[in-house]
């Protein structure tokens with residue numbers, strides 16, 4: 605399914621970040637939540653690599669993982685030429701990445717869809733170097749899918765990583781006004 609979705613994935617403002625204002629909103633947000641460069645980021649369920657590329661532009665080393673070969677192909681084309689950046693086909697729930705190597709595990713709009721999110725979070729915590737952080741962008745969408753911020757905080761508590769929430773209600777992130785719950789949690 606995600607191979608097919610890849611073709612038009614970037615047409616959504618928050619996916620392709622083609623609009624300068626939306627792109628700047630995400631850049632400002634992520635830079636404010638991440639440690640300063642140099643730092644290493646695992647982007648799990650990286651999709652077409654838009655966030656990976658944004659961070660690579662800022663000087664971060666980024667390793668992206670996605671189980672869709674077509675997403676990974678597009679991410680590699682978009683951002684694979686930045687130094688220290690790589691993309692690999694794999695399961696975000698069991699990322700084929702080195703333990704204790706990442707300053708940041710970033711995941712946008714994937715945790716909610718994993719069959720066992722607590723098990724996945726435990727593996728993500730294992731990827732973190734000392735002092736590392738989880739940056740989880742999620743939502744509870746008008747479609748009925750997703751996770752509320754309270755649910756995501758509960759999952760983090762289960763893995764011993766209390767988190768803080770920042771609500772992302774501004775239209776600048778989505779290219780339109782939104783009515784549902786969207787947020788980022790840092791743990």
Ligand SMILES: C[S@@+](CC[C@H](N)C(=O)[O-])C[C@H]1O[C@@H](n2cnc3c(N)ncnc32)[C@H](O)[C@@H]1O
Pocket residue numbers: 606618619648649650651652653654655669670671672675694695696697711712713714717718
């Ligand atoms: C909604 S998209 C988000 C893409 C990207 N994180 C972003 O925000 O632009 C979900 C992505 O997660 C990937 N995905 C979903 N479940 C996955 C899993 N278990 N392992 C790896 N990738 C997964 C899909 O292939 C898709 O690229």
